[in-house]
Amino acid sequence: MMISTKGRYALRFLIDVAENQSDGFVPLKDVAARQEISEKYLEIVVKELVKGGLLDALRGKGGGYRLNRPPEEYSVKSIIERMEGPLAPVACLEPGQGTCPRSKDCRTLPIWQGLDKVISDYLAQFTLADLIRE
Amino acid sequence: MMISTKGRYALRFLIDVAENQSDGFVPLKDVAARQEISEKYLEIVVKELVKGGLLDALRGKGGGYRLNRPPEEYSVKSIIERMEGPLAPVACLEPGQGTCPRSKDCRTLPIWQGLDKVISDYLAQFTLADLIRE
DNA sequence: TATATACCTACTTTGTCAATAGGATTAAAT
DNA sequence: ATTTAATCCTATTGACAAAGTAGGTATATA
Numbered sequence: 001m002m003i004s005t006k007g008r009y010a011l012r013f014l015i016d017v018a019e020n021q022s023d024g025f026v027p028l029k030d031v032a033a034r035q036e037i038s039e040k041y042l043e044i045v046v047k048e049l050v051k052g053g054l055l056d057a058l059r060g061k062g063g064g065y066r067l068n069r070p071p072e073e074y075s076v077k078s079i080i081e082r083m084e085g086p087l088a089p090v091a092c093l094e095p096g097q098g099t100c101p102r103s104k105d106c107r108t109l110p111i112w113q114g115l116d117k118v119i120s121d122y123l124a125q126f127t128l129a130d131l132i133r134e
Numbered sequence: 135m136m137i138s139t140k141g142r143y144a145l146r147f148l149i150d151v152a153e154n155q156s157d158g159f160v161p162l163k164d165v166a167a168r169q170e171i172s173e174k175y176l177e178i179v180v181k182e183l184v185k186g187g188l189l190d191a192l193r194g195k196g197g198g199y200r201l202n203r204p205p206e207e208y209s210v211k212s213i214i215e216r217m218e219g220p221l222a223p224v225a226c227l228e229p230g231q232g233t234c235p236r237s238k239d240c241r242t243l244p245i246w247q248g249l250d251k252v253i254s255d256y257l258a259q260f261t262l263a264d265l266i267r268e
Numbered sequence: 269t270a271t272a273t274a275c276c277t278a279c280t281t282t283g284t285c286a287a288t289a290g291g292a293t294t295a296a297a298t
Numbered sequence: 299a300t301t302t303a304a305t306c307c308t309a310t311t312g313a314c315a316a317a318g319t320a321g322g323t324a325t326a327t328a
């Protein structure tokens with residue numbers, strides 16, 4: 001399994017905000033209730049989204065979260081990558097891994113490169129706009 | 135990262151055996167040396183392959199391992215799944231997970247189902263025969 | 269000033285990854 | 299029969315991450 005609760009909760013959080021932010025800010029508490037996710041844990045997830053610039057936050061009464069751009073501009077890939085780190089299916093493809101000394105003669109490298117591309121292309125083609133309803 | 139050393143070592147082991155079994159059995163020691171993998175750890179990996187019926191083993195002097203069918207009949211998917219378990223990208227798609235109560239209205243489920251299919255289809259299309267050289 | 273919200277630090281529990289260690293068993297070669 | 303070379307078996311370890319929990323601080327609105 002490659003996508004943990006962090007990535008899945010983040011995606012569900014953003015979808016929920018997109019569907020409910022019509023007027024103003026959406027409080028985390030409401031999302032947690034609708035999505036049946038622990039508030040405390042969701043805080044940790046959402047903090048990442050704010051730090052990553054995917055969400056605007058407002059403190060205090062009447063506060064909460066809201067998207068800072070239209071849903072079409074949030075690709076599923078970018079959301080998942082933000083939470084999970086690089087989606088590379090094997091360690092040797094992760095960014096910052098100097099080329100493996102065996103790569104020249106590695107029988108399996110092309111397979112992993114192809115798999116990486118298939119996954120990336122698939123997730124890049126969807127955005128929040130494709131996932132919200134009504 | 136979704137594919138651990140277990141899956142990667144298993145694949146490299148099988149490729150190495152396929153390329154070197156011309157005459158008889160290939161000892162683990164030789165594969166470990168060629169592939170620069172710890173013998174002891176490789177034992178653990180290979181035990182799984184034998185238990186899973188992907189390899190024949192012969193003990194004692196002159197022993198080792200050999201494929202029990204032609205390389206075309208080993209799909210990469212089946213090898214990886216044997217070592218890693220189900221390739222499902224998210225927990226709720228793993229076999230034996232009764233349908234999630236939210237599935238009826240889940241915005242993200244179709245995405246995960248599609249991702250699962252893309253990965254499975256990709257890995258199912260290659261076999262050992264595509265990976266061996268010479 | 270009360271209230272509702274986001275923000276922050278620390279801890280816990282459980283499990284997996286990637287090995288390592290040390291031997292027991294088996295089959296072939298001498 | 300004995301040595302040798304291989305697979306097989308059980309247990310342990312250290313590091314790390316996943317998935318939360320606990321308790322408090324800062325801030326904006328009513």
